[in-house]
Amino acid sequence: MALRPPRSHPRRNLPRTVRTLLAALVIAAVAVPLSGAARPSAVPAPAPAALAPLRAATPADLAERYAVNRGFIRAAERTATRHGDRKRAAALRVLADPARHFFSFDGRDGGRSAEVFGDLSRARRIAVLVPGAGISLDRYWRLRAAAVALRRETGEGTAVIGWLGYETPDTVSRASVTTGRAKSAATELRTFLAELKRTEPTARTSLLCHSYGSVVCAESAPGLAVSDIVLYGSPGTGADNVSALHTPATVWAGRGGDDWIAEVPHVQLRLPFITLGFGTDPVSQKFGARHFAAGDGGHSDYLKPGSLSLKNIARIVSGRTPAEEGRHA
Template identity: 70%
Template structure:
């Protein structure tokens, strides 16, 4: 009779293989939607100051890029994308950068970054792109409104996110590509806003990106929510001085994801230890009863607690919601 540890390892391995197969097979036969063409963005120098004049110039360059992408989408016959870009080009919107290619990469600011004393950098998970951007934006708006005052939320869609139903969502490849970009952005932001309290707010696959970018970053908190794991067994392996928090809603399907990490000949699959488990070592915050897409809904326990954490306050309701 096999020992319990060996039996447990075998069970987890077989479960992981089943998940990988169930994801890979339907995706392999699915046709990808045709890409909407977009121009290459203008080269941007590093942000050197967070004054209204410097930020305004940066916003204007990005707005020109969005309008150019809108024209190209219209010429391509994609009215939906063109309409979305027309909305994004509104003078009241503030983009630090924009690239409409390959699903889109954007960095949008909510609130007055020049006066902000608290900054949250919001990092999204799977299935976030120009076609689904309104959902990501709504969460950023809700967080900034929950904060109010001298605060700013930066919605950082700086990478090509994986599709939820895809092999990429089970492997760290996209996060490995994204992490240097996120780390460079946060360092640039810290240089121009050194006195601001900055936090990384990381959803789902975005928590994998944040974990890989965490080492050495000047951030006060790293908040992981709806996370499938981050590729580390403990908080200590992130090599960060930030306080690391983790939360999960009671109805979040990500709780059913096997918390394994397998090194296979063709790929590394899974992200290891559950961030809300005691062995990982994060501080746990109550995330209420919501599902995977509900964490930043107005009025939710999770939104209240994420805002409090990023403000340096104790969550209103601390507890384990695994």
């Protein structure tokens, strides 16, 4: 039986004039830059050497790639230490653990990385996590925790990749309500997925897109060789509907019952030099995505261990049908 989209949030029943005012207030609030906040990009790091494309995901080739990136991380740690940033240096020492597997790493501008969880050389299924606003090396633990939880839920045969391949916008910033960062990130994501496809051409690949990450995925979507695109906690994608994504993938959308993103009106305000907002709500019937039940969790709970949303996202990654609300089997 097809899953029903979440029931309309009470704010969606407000008169249009009130909703328009609310939209203006929300956008005005998030468009004001944070003052006095330390920016992750303020910590310098050396530019990593260019890597030759990986042609096959053999254990030997992957071990070599992981070792090279471990060297990049240690170089970034030394630079952070000389800069006097003990917190960043400590975080980088953790990342340089030989048990960690980085497909790519660049410590500049808040950090870029792609970490592999599971055995990529034997993966039949690959899930690529694309994070939203506010994730950097200083808050990387959030992306890692989500990837670890999904890897445990999906089990053997699945590799999960936490892809922090772009400079994410601050959660409270003008960049977080425009597509500028997403357009830049889309080029990097498409390049990464193309290399992944060359190394693992038969693996089933799913793109999992949280919050602002769903805008990145939408910008990357046209013609992308993935089986599924999963949007969760999404403020919108910048596209009116699934057809506008021009993707052969199955597009899924879900939202937790306690996710504050439901309060953000799904509008686009076209101003002379900028467009604010991302348009159609991905969980609405108008958008046309397939819906999965996401339980009652909040904005950061979609991949929380034991949650219905984690179980259903894991089912999608595995090529199975998500469970309905109230059914956790």
